[in-house]
Amino acid sequence: MSKAMELIVAGYVKAKSRRALSDLLSHRRRVLAELEAVTGINPAKAAEAVRDELSIIEAGIEELKPPPGSLPENEYS
DSSP: OHHHHHHHHHHHHHTTOHHHHHHHHHHHHHHHHHHHHOOSSOOHHHHHHHHHHHHHHHHHHHHTSOOTTSSOGGGOO
């Protein structure tokens, strides 16, 4: 799945869609929280995959950050 996530994030970065990346990040964080709350099975592998996806998404968001000093600090959050 991480190759698929890399392609999705690359598309959003190319389109400069920070909102789509933020939405994707929020969704994956919810998925991870739900996996961590699961009982009766061991979701460790799935949780690890989601954590890997979170890293990819966060890297994409970093790529879209404006250069330091180009915007006031509170304009990009």
